[in-house]
Amino acid sequence: MKTEYIHQKLKQIDKKQFQHDLITWFENEQRDLPWRKSQDPYKIWISEIMLQQTKVDTVIPYYERFINKFPTPADLSSATEQEVLKAWEGLGYYSRARNLQHAVREVVSEYGGIVPNTPERLGSLKGVGPYTTGAILSIAYDIPAPAVDGNVMRVLSRIFLIEENIAKPSVRSLFEHFVEKLISKQNPSSFNQGLMELGALICTPNSPACLLCPVQQHCQAFAEGKELELPIKEKAKKKKIIPYTVLVIRDDHEGFLIEKRPDKGLLANLWQFPMAPLSDIDKKSIPHWFYGEYGIKIKIEKQIDTMKHVFSHIIWELDVIEASIIEEDANKMERPDTTVVSIQDMANFPMPVPHQKIVKQLQ
DNA sequence: AAGCCGGGGGG
DNA sequence: CCCCCAGGCTT
Numbered sequence: 001m002k003t004e005y006i007h008q009k010l011k012q013i014d015k016k017q018f019q020h021d022l023i024t025w026f027e028n029e030q031r032d033l034p035w036r037k038s039q040d041p042y043k044i045w046i047s048e049i050m051l052q053q054t055k056v057d058t059v060i061p062y063y064e065r066f067i068n069k070f071p072t073p074a075d076l077s078s079a080t081e082q083e084v085l086k087a088w089e090g091l092g093y094y095s096r097a098r099n100l101q102h103a104v105r106e107v108v109s110e111y112g113g114i115v116p117n118t119p120e121r122l123g124s125l126k127g128v129g130p131y132t133t134g135a136i137l138s139i140a141y142d143i144p145a146p147a148v149d150g151n152v153m154r155v156l157s158r159i160f161l162i163e164e165n166i167a168k169p170s171v172r173s174l175f176e177h178f179v180e181k182l183i184s185k186q187n188p189s190s191f192n193q194g195l196m197e198l199g200a201l202i203c204t205p206n207s208p209a210c211l212l213c214p215v216q217q218h219c220q221a222f223a224e225g226k227e228l229e230l231p232i233k234e235k236a237k238k239k240k241i242i243p244y245t246v247l248v249i250r251d252d253h254e255g256f257l258i259e260k261r262p263d264k265g266l267l268a269n270l271w272q273f274p275m276a277p278l279s280d281i282d283k284k285s286i287p288h289w290f291y292g293e294y295g296i297k298i299k300i301e302k303q304i305d306t307m308k309h310v311f312s313h314i315i316w317e318l319d320v321i322e323a324s325i326i327e328e329d330a331n332k333m334e335r336p337d338t339t340v341v342s343i344q345d346m347a348n349f350p351m352p353v354p355h356q357k358i359v360k361q362l363q
Numbered sequence: 364a365a366g367c368c369g370g371g372g373g374g
Numbered sequence: 375c376c377c378c379c380a381g382g383c384t385t
Contacts, residue, residue, distance in 0.1 A: 053369080
């Protein structure tokens, strides 16, 4: 049934002509991007992980710094996790960085530092899913494998007028079967990158430049004036708002109290100023709450700022206040994951963006 | 299949 | 304010 559907759709375009039009356009019009200067599988890999859910312009400076700091798998393998997180600071989805280092260590120990070139070995590495597997195979190794991301699904849903909900995992698999049939065996790298580049430059979500499109004559959505109706996608759910009071606590020697977040979940292993959950406690009872949690008596000095930070699924509403230490109870065990550092030394600790902003204000 | 996981930019 | 993302892991 599915194969019949794909076959039916594919019959409606001239495959060879489509490949030629797409590849020729890509090779003439592609952007000059740092990861396109080499075919080094390690560098392609780094770029593909960074590009997950992240725009090209954001990635470029991170990629340059990262490759500079960790030029080879061996370099990344021997770094500390905090170094890697610091290099990733601000990029988001920090599990990407942890998984990447874990996988690179496996490549060094199991494959002599050579990135594997089979879908099975590549796809079993941590953080390397179906998309990244196909991207590395095709771009670094010239192997015809589908690399289907949101861009590719948007482009192909328009070209073939596919009215399936692209948010469903089963539909991504449908698109992979499509690309397996459609991909150029001679030049899978330019074919895959061409689809993605087209999605980034021409076949954009809200205002596609169909009049400039190199594959316009193949596009069924354009022919029927439906390009703005595709792809079909379910609406995102509402984000839950979570209020916190952020405590910027000074000691008597220009030091500030920061803590390491848990090693799982949101912003794992990053550092932050302590945060009191306002949904659990009353604002007036913050010093009492803090004494219970940290064993340190504090006094609220003044409000510094309020800020809102939007994540993929929640929203932090932050009330930032300054506090001072009244008295420290030496009998109470200090939390192992807290430390007192100067503003200057804080630069060595990876912190979430809203906390980076607080640091910047304190300077 | 659904939830979790960041951050920035555009309209 | 809304929307858009060059995905993968966990449950």
